[in-house]
Amino acid sequence: xxxxSIPIEEKIEAQKEMVSKAKDKYEAxxxxxxxxxxxxxxxxxxxxxxxxxxxxxxxxxxxRFLAGKEVxxx
Numbered sequence: 778x779x780x781x782s783i784p785i786e787e788k789i790e791a792q793k794e795m796v797s798k799a800k801d802k803y804e805a806x807x808x809x810x811x812x813x814x815x816x817x818x819x820x821x822x823x824x825x826x827x828x829x830x831x832x833x834x835x836x837x838x839x840x841r842f843l844a845g846k847e848v849x850x851x
Contacts, residue, residue: 829839841847 832839834842
């Protein structure tokens with residue numbers, strides 16, 4: 778049985794195709810991750826706004842708290 782020798786150019790082209798397919802899959806998975814992270818941030822923002830709306834604190838008190846300044850509970 779004779780072994781067929783594959784020219785280096787064919788090997789290079791085959792490897793380029795494998796890398797291209799891997800890159801496409803990576804980019805698709807990265808896109809999914811970015812969409813999930815964006816959705817998480819949207820949910821957190823919504824939750825924060827609901828908490829703010831339901832709180833008894835004024836707008837100014839919340840801003841002072843977020844700025845790191847103490848809010849007195851009088």
